[in-house]
Amino acid sequence: MTSTPLFIDRSHPSxxxxxxxxxxxxxxxxxxxxxxxxxxFDVGRMHLEEQELEHLATLLIQQLCVSLNGKMMAxxxxxxxxxxxxxxxxxxRLELKPLQHLLVLPKxxxxxxxxPRFLDGDSVCWLSLPNCSQTDxxxxxxxxxxxxxxxxxxxxxxLIWLKDTSSGVLADTAWEEDLESLEEEKYP
Amino acid sequence: xxxPRPLSDRDLALINLYANCQLGLSPRRFYAKRExxxxxxxxxxxxxxxxxxxxxGKGKHYRAPSxxxxxxxALMDFLLEHYDEVPPDLFDRxxxxxxxxxxxxxxxxxx
Numbered sequence: 001m002t003s004t005p006l007f008i009d010r011s012h013p014s015x016x017x018x019x020x021x022x023x024x025x026x027x028x029x030x031x032x033x034x035x036x037x038x039x040x041f042d043v044g045r046m047h048l049e050e051q052e053l054e055h056l057a058t059l060l061i062q063q064l065c066v067s068l069n070g071k072m073m074a075x076x077x078x079x080x081x082x083x084x085x086x087x088x089x090x091x092x093r094l095e096l097k098p099l100q101h102l103l104v105l106p107k108x109x110x111x112x113x114x115x116p117r118f119l120d121g122d123s124v125c126w127l128s129l130p131n132c133s134q135t136d137x138x139x140x141x142x143x144x145x146x147x148x149x150x151x152x153x154x155x156x157x158x159l160i161w162l163k164d165t166s167s168g169v170l171a172d173t174a175w176e177e178d179l180e181s182l183e184e185e186k187y188p
Numbered sequence: 189x190x191x192p193r194p195l196s197d198r199d200l201a202l203i204n205l206y207a208n209c210q211l212g213l214s215p216r217r218f219y220a221k222r223e224x225x226x227x228x229x230x231x232x233x234x235x236x237x238x239x240x241x242x243x244x245g246k247g248k249h250y251r252a253p254s255x256x257x258x259x260x261x262a263l264m265d266f267l268l269e270h271y272d273e274v275p276p277d278l279f280d281r282x283x284x285x286x287x288x289x290x291x292x293x294x295x296x297x298x299x
Contacts (some may be wrong), residue, residue, distance in 0.1 A: 049214055051250065058247050126238035129249055136238040149252050162236055167227070172236040175251065 029057050059152055063096045099152035106154050109145060116143055116156045116176070123182040124160065126174060137182060138162040141171065148175055212258030213265050215243040221265070233260045 021027040033053050036043045048056075072094070100106060106113075118124060118140045125137035142159040156176045162169060195203075215229060226240045233240070235257065242251035271279070272291045 049216070051214065051216055054246060055250060055252065058250065062248075126236070129241055129245060132241060134237065134241075136236040138236075150248075150250060160236075167231050169230065169234050169236060172234075172239050174239065178238075178242065178251070 026057060026061075029060070030054065033057060055150070058150070059099075060096075062151065063099075064094070067094065067096055100147070100154055102147040102149070105145070109154070113145065113154075114156075116158075118143070118158055118176070118179065118181070124158070124174075124179045125182050126178055127180055136160075136162060136164065136172070138171075150175075211262045212255060213262040214258065215240065215253055215261060218261045218265055219244070222268070229261070232264045233257045 018027070021030075030053050033056050034043060034048070120140055120142065122140045123137065124140055126135045128135050138160040140158050141161045143156055144159075145154055146157045147153070148155040148157075157173050158176065158179065159171055159173055160179075161171050218224070218229065226244070227237050229235075229243075230237045230240045233253070233256075239251070242249060243253050243257075245251065271289060276288055
């Protein structure tokens, strides 16, 4: 087993990153979520972790992206062009789509499920994350359909036999969108 | 071959306790308590470093750990906190450790 470094960089997000969160209202959204209270949802009783708040904000923004429609956009454009005549209370209320249920397999499975992008034996690697070029690679040895909480819907997840097993970990799972093909020969 | 022992009320209560145990520690909390690398967390949870890095991702790069991952980290945290209090014979039954880890130096910080 290879030794692992005990210390790593724990730098906080840059000032420009924080500024962007403020400029585009994301900090405000997280703040609103962290203090939210109505008859159906009281954050004070939920003891939400920081990453859960961020996760909620991300899901809501993703929901907004898939919920755009012409009527709503026209209303917003009206606000943008006639800002002086509008107040925040004039904004139309959004009706977001309900999320799929994590305990109920979609009724459309498997007939209306997107075809899996990767097949058994494909060489793949995890996509690199910002500020970190390190990644892991391996071979697809299986897949299953699972609830992806980061999208609020069911998606394909793959079982990957790792190339580097020096740590003693032989295999791991990964969501389809986190993987990319490696131009290598298929196994064997 | 011996016959399986029937379950007593105590056994059933313990099974129920374990099945409903909310034991879990988030990667961020574990990481905040100790200067540990993503690779070490990967070893504790039997995951790849790429998966662990996503547990610390922001926004669209965040992926949630499973309840199994949270339990691994909670058990590791418990062991780091209380290992010296566990009788060696009892611990060996749990992990089959061939060697006893040296007790924590009282001069060093505990967390």
